[in-house]
Each structure stands twice: as C-alpha cells, then as structure tokens.
Amino acid sequence: MTATLASDTTFFTATQLAAAIREGRVSAAEAMEAQLERIAAVNPLLNAIITLDEGAARDGARAADDAIARGEAVGPLHGVPVTLKDGHATAGMRTTVGLTAWADYIPTADSTVAARLRKAGAIIIGKTNVPPRLRDLQTFNPIFGRTGNPWDVTRTPGGSSGGAAAAVAAGLAPLDIGSDAGGSIRVPAHLCGVYGFKPTQSSVPTTGSYADPPDMPRSFRLLFDIGPLARGVDDLILAHRIIAGADGLDTEVPPVATHEEPEPRLDRLRVAFAPEFPGVPTALDIAEAIAGFAGAIDIGGARVGQALPRHDFAAERALFSDFITWYSQAFQPPRENSPTLSAFLEALNQRDEFIYAWERFFDDWDVLVCPAMMCTAFHHQEMGTPIPVDGVETSYWSALSHACRFNLTGHPAVVVPIGLDREGLPIGVQLVGRRHSDMKLLAAAKALARLTDGFVRPPGL
Structure with missing residues (x-):
C-alpha cells in the first residue's frame, strides 16, 4: 500500500474503509496506524478523544486481518476504528458521563450499542x-476540559456530542455514536460540518448508555435517543441498521x-421547507442557505413548498422545557414546582396533540427542511451566557x-451539511x-445530499 493511500484512509467514510479492508486494498493494521498517527497529531489541538486504548486498537486490527486471511465471514464494519461518546459503557474502558465522581469508572460489560458495533x-x-x-450546548467538564471546534478551536463544537462531532470532522474517527435529548447529535453535527441522525424515539436501546450516573435509575424515559455521527x-444508514x-x-x-430503502427520485419527493420557526431567532446566513437549498431541490424536480404545521410553537418549546426540568429533578428532594402525577399526565396529553399535528403535516410532505440551530459555531463561553445571533444577544437555551421539539414529539431527524456562512x-x-x-x-437524505458539496475537511487540519 502506498503512503498516500495510508494517509487518505483517515478521511475515508466508515463504509469506504470497511470495503477497502475487505477487498485487501488496505489492511486493518495499516489503517489503524494511520488513524492513531492522526489522533496523535491533531487531537492535542482539539481534545475530542479523551480516552484512547492504543494497545487494544492495534490488537483488534491484527485480529481483523487474521480473520480475513483465514477466509472467515466478516461484519459490515470489520476492522474499522470507531469512537464512542463518553456516555456509552464499554467493557474495560473508562466511561465517565463527564462526572468527577465517575472519573475512574470502568464498566465490566458493554452497552448494547458497543456490543452491536463489536x-x-x-x-x-x-x-x-x-x-x-x-x-450543555458546549463540551466541557472538570475531568478532561474543553473540546474545540475543528473549524476554529476558539469556538464550540456544540454539545453534548461535541467530542464525537469534532473527532469525525477532524478525521480522528470515521464514525461515532452520540445521544440526543434536545439536539445533542444534531447541534454538534451542524456546528462541525458533519452528518448526524436522531432516530424515531425508542428505536435504539439505551441499555448501558447514560444521561445520568450509571448507578441511578433511568430518568429520561422520553426525549433521549441514540444515533450516529459520520461523514x-x-x-x-449502516450504523443505524447495526444499533437499532x-x-x-x-x-x-x-x-x-x-x-434499507431505495433512494427516491427527486421528482417523487414532496419537500416542505422553513427557513425559520415562528418566534425562534435564526441567523440570516442560515435562513438564506436553507432557502437556497430548497431552490436547488425544486430545480432537481421535487415538489417544494414553504410550509409548517399550524400550532403553537412557543407552547411546544415550553412543554419540552417542562419535561427536561422534571426529568433533571427526578431524583432530587421535592421542590415547590415538582409536578404532580396529574400534571405529568396532562403534559403527556399535550405532547400527544403536538405529535398528531406533525403527523398530519407529514400526510402532505415527505420531508421538512429546516434549521438545526439558530446560529453557527459561537465562541467558548460560560453556560447560560446569551449567544449573539446576527449581533443580537439571544437566550442561551x-x-x-x-x-428539541423533535425530541418532544419523537420524530426522526437528519442533519446534512449544506455550506458555510460568511465567516x-x-x-x-x-x-x-x-x-x-x-x-x-x-434514503431521502441521501438523495438530497447529492445536491450539496457533501463533507468538507476543516481548513488547517
């Protein structure tokens, strides 16, 4: 194998790298060495990967090559190095959920996600x-510190899957599995220029995957979803089929x-678009990029229209906040605003109404194209500090x-990179x-992504 190919494998997609290993165009060991070399060179700038087992990585790559040499049947990710967000238990590898109390916690069993990937x-x-x-919207904790965005290390990669998105964008891993209770896959994917997928609620098991310390009962029975980030x-598609x-x-x-569904023809897709949501600030560059993308879809032959369901978007957002507050306080002493069972059931009933409204909307449309976030990557700052959107200080959350509204309703959502802002x-x-x-x-996302430039490497890395 040439040195050029060895270097290039660090920006192969997981699908491309798996095929190259299966077909003998690169060995798993060679690909792993290239990956570890890139991590050594780039990760100190970003602090995206916070636990790395080089010995096990090399052993796994050699074992993968031996299996191919013996002619054994191999899986769809055979020999591919992947990272996991530090909330998925991995047997023998530290899993902290960003908490100092769990800084040395080493699980003895894999999460379902980790086991299925292996x-x-x-x-x-x-x-x-x-x-x-x-x-948090950003990625910082007192154990490992702050993660930088590969496009500009003075800016955030987002959160809570910020390390995952930064690693994938920077070529440190072709695939990571994140989690998303309010945008934690989609926000970092948007900010770092990668692809991310939040599946329909309760599609992927959360067994061994935590949003709380691993010794606590599971609080997020709703909202919390697990999905991949990739290039x-x-x-x-491949990762979701493996873990779901x-x-x-x-x-x-x-x-x-x-x-796997066949990729649809554009002229058979009904695509609604919304450059912004009612009452929600959206940077002009983002709104214009979405309108331009919708125009490209229209030219491509799809039926395109600017449309949203007619319901109270502010009430929908407020209901999500109520659920987050209740779940976050579930195992704390009762407070004055702690919900009664009747209030919780009323909230579930209101949630149903929002679900019905969106489902009626999707009777008429196959896909909604809309912003993932109100701005592009902002500079590192204290949690809760207002964020500037086109020069206007805007509430952090x-x-x-x-x-977050699609965590509330459970609808699946994909983030696809479509361009750059003026910065x-x-x-x-x-x-x-x-x-x-x-x-x-x-499948629709795959068709629509063909109208974009796809993944673009961050400059300077």
Whole structure:
C-alpha cells in the first residue's frame, strides 16, 4: 500500500474503509496506524478523544486481518476504528458521563450499542468528550476540559456530542455514536460540518448508555435517543441498521424495521421547507442557505413548498422545557414546582396533540427542511451566557429551539451539511420525517445530499 493511500484512509467514510479492508486494498493494521498517527497529531489541538486504548486498537486490527486471511465471514464494519461518546459503557474502558465522581469508572460489560458495533466488526478505540451528565450546548467538564471546534478551536463544537462531532470532522474517527435529548447529535453535527441522525424515539436501546450516573435509575424515559455521527449518509444508514431494534433489556424499544430503502427520485419527493420557526431567532446566513437549498431541490424536480404545521410553537418549546426540568429533578428532594402525577399526565396529553399535528403535516410532505440551530459555531463561553445571533444577544437555551421539539414529539431527524456562512463556518440543515419512517428519511437524505458539496475537511487540519 502506498503512503498516500495510508494517509487518505483517515478521511475515508466508515463504509469506504470497511470495503477497502475487505477487498485487501488496505489492511486493518495499516489503517489503524494511520488513524492513531492522526489522533496523535491533531487531537492535542482539539481534545475530542479523551480516552484512547492504543494497545487494544492495534490488537483488534491484527485480529481483523487474521480473520480475513483465514477466509472467515466478516461484519459490515470489520476492522474499522470507531469512537464512542463518553456516555456509552464499554467493557474495560473508562466511561465517565463527564462526572468527577465517575472519573475512574470502568464498566465490566458493554452497552448494547458497543456490543452491536463489536459484533459488526468495529474496533472501539476510545471515547469522546462530553459535558457533565450530557447537559450543555458546549463540551466541557472538570475531568478532561474543553473540546474545540475543528473549524476554529476558539469556538464550540456544540454539545453534548461535541467530542464525537469534532473527532469525525477532524478525521480522528470515521464514525461515532452520540445521544440526543434536545439536539445533542444534531447541534454538534451542524456546528462541525458533519452528518448526524436522531432516530424515531425508542428505536435504539439505551441499555448501558447514560444521561445520568450509571448507578441511578433511568430518568429520561422520553426525549433521549441514540444515533450516529459520520461523514456521509451511507454511514448513518449502516450504523443505524447495526444499533437499532429491541435488545430484550430496554423495554421501551420494540422490534424496528431496518431494511434499507431505495433512494427516491427527486421528482417523487414532496419537500416542505422553513427557513425559520415562528418566534425562534435564526441567523440570516442560515435562513438564506436553507432557502437556497430548497431552490436547488425544486430545480432537481421535487415538489417544494414553504410550509409548517399550524400550532403553537412557543407552547411546544415550553412543554419540552417542562419535561427536561422534571426529568433533571427526578431524583432530587421535592421542590415547590415538582409536578404532580396529574400534571405529568396532562403534559403527556399535550405532547400527544403536538405529535398528531406533525403527523398530519407529514400526510402532505415527505420531508421538512429546516434549521438545526439558530446560529453557527459561537465562541467558548460560560453556560447560560446569551449567544449573539446576527449581533443580537439571544437566550442561551434558545439555541435548542429548532432541534428539541423533535425530541418532544419523537420524530426522526437528519442533519446534512449544506455550506458555510460568511465567516467560513459550517451550516447544517435538519431534515425531518414522519415517526417510524427512519429508513425512508435516510434514503431521502441521501438523495438530497447529492445536491450539496457533501463533507468538507476543516481548513488547517
């Protein structure tokens, strides 16, 4: 293998790298060495990977090559190095959820996600950084410090899957699995210029994947979803097919259909677009990029229209905040505003109404194209400090307002990079579909992504 090919493998997609290893165009050991060399060179600038097991990585790569030499059947990610967000338990590898109390916690068993990736042949080489308890728009914790954005290290990669998005964007790993309770996959994907997928609620088991310390009962019975971050839609499809579906342990997850859907022709797609949501601030560069993308889809032959369901977007956003507050306080002493059971059931009933409204909307449209976030990557700052949007100081948590409503309703959503703003920072678009239409939505995302430049390497790395 040439030195050029060895170097280039660090920016292969997971699908491309798996094929190259299976076909003998590169060995798993060579690809792993190239990956570890890039991590050594780039990760100190970003602090994206915070736990790395080089010995196990090399052993896994040699074992992968030996299996191919013996002619054994191999999985779809055979020999591919992957990282995991530091909220997924990995046997023998530190898993902290960003908490000092768990800084030395080493699980003895894999999460369902980790186990399924290993069964598919992936080599889990390390963990990516998160905020404490996965609760911030940025990625910083007192154990490992701050993660920088590969496009500009003075800016945030987002959170809580910020380390994951930064690692994928910077060529440190072709694939990572994040989690998303309010935008934690989609916001970092948008800010770092990569692809991300939040599936329909309860499609992927959360067994061994935490948003709380691992010794606590699970609080997020709603909102919390698990999905991949990658450098192409094919990898989102492959990863989702590997990790989705019942495991017999997470009782919220039913059997899930993961057969791959054919990529639709553009002239058979009905695409709604919304450059902004009512009452939600959106940077002009983002709104214009979405309108331009919708125009390209229209030229491509799809039926395109500017449309949104007619309901109270502010009430929908407020209801999400109520659920987050209640779940976050679930195991704390009762407070004056702690919900009664009747109030919680009323909230669930209101949630149903928003779900029905979106489902009626998707009777008429296959995909909604909308912002993933109100701005592009902002400079590192204290949690809660207002964020500038076109020069206007805007509430910190408003940054979740485009993404979080689909955690509330459980709809699947894909982020696809569509360009750069005037400062040269990535813009991602959010593609949303009907509940339980995950594979159709991913197939549509693949078709629509062909109208973009795809993944672009961050300059200077």
